[in-house]
Amino acid sequence: MKQSCRLTISLWARNDSNINFDGELSRLAPYRFGAVRGISYGSRFDEFINSGVLNLELASDQTSAIRMALAQRFDILISNHAGAIHEMKKMGLLNDFKVLYPVVQEQETFFGFAKKAHLEPLRDELDQVLKQLKQNGYYDLTYKKYRDVVTPRCSFLLAMQVDGITCFQRYAANSISSTFTSRWLGIQNGA
Known part of the structure; x- marks a missing residue:
């Protein structure tokens, strides 16, 4: 899904x-x-x-x-x-x-990916990460953190823009592959 x-x-x-x-x-x-x-x-x-x-x-x-x-x-x-x-x-x-x-x-x-760019693996990993963020409560935690700034509910990825990449990186360090983090956030491993 x-x-x-x-x-x-x-x-x-x-x-x-x-x-x-x-x-x-x-x-x-x-x-x-x-x-x-x-x-x-x-x-x-x-x-x-x-x-x-x-x-x-x-x-x-x-x-x-x-x-x-x-x-x-x-x-x-x-x-x-x-x-x-x-x-x-x-x-x-x-x-x-x-x-x-x-x-x-x-x-x-929803997020769209160009078919010609062969981004299916990235798309599937993003779907899995968003599902994990919602299941473990991090999505809602991020929302609550920005309630006074970004009201009402906004998407996790947009909230991420407000805070740069800090929230996502913190989560990424614990549960998301460094390959996905590097591709998605445009950072190099170890940066």
């Missing part, structure tokens, strides 16, 4: 904003939204886009979208929750933004 993780989609506004969100997207129609071109943010937001009432500005990538929000090109940024935290922290801008709760949507997410 292929393992999946939860992906949380949330709305972000500048800290100086007085925007409030009660969970009803249609009430935010007067505001300008920003998103990354080519990304689906789940069925709820896709329906909101298709309603025709949304003023949407598209960015080429997450970093550009964050800069555009900071420059007031739009009022609300929609993003993968943990991804936004990771990028904002990397840019030194996390304290310039606030999350508008409740989240827009939580959805299952």
Whole structure:
């Protein structure tokens, strides 16, 4: 069975904003939204886009979208929750933004591997590792560790981005083959 993780989609506004969100997207129609071109943010937001009432500005990538929000090109940024935290922290801008709760949507997410690259062994090992992380409680432990930063539940691998690779490496040292760790995290054995 292929393992999946939860992906949380949330709305972000500048800290100086007085925007409030009660969970009803249609009430935010007067505001300008920003998103990354080519990304689906789940069925709820896709329906909101298709309603025709949304003023949407598209960015080429997450970093550009964050800069555009900071420059007031739009009022609300929609993003993968943990991804936004990771990028904002990397840019030194996390304290310039606030999350508008409740989240827009939580959805299952899966990992895809190109067939031509012959990555079946890596895919199968990743599925096994995720299964182990869920069975032994480490997935939930990681979630709880980031509850105050990454709220609500995010995927283990996205939480891993928030903490670099520290959590995964700690687990890897105990239970995951060093070959898998090296291939997946892009590190050399003994590094």
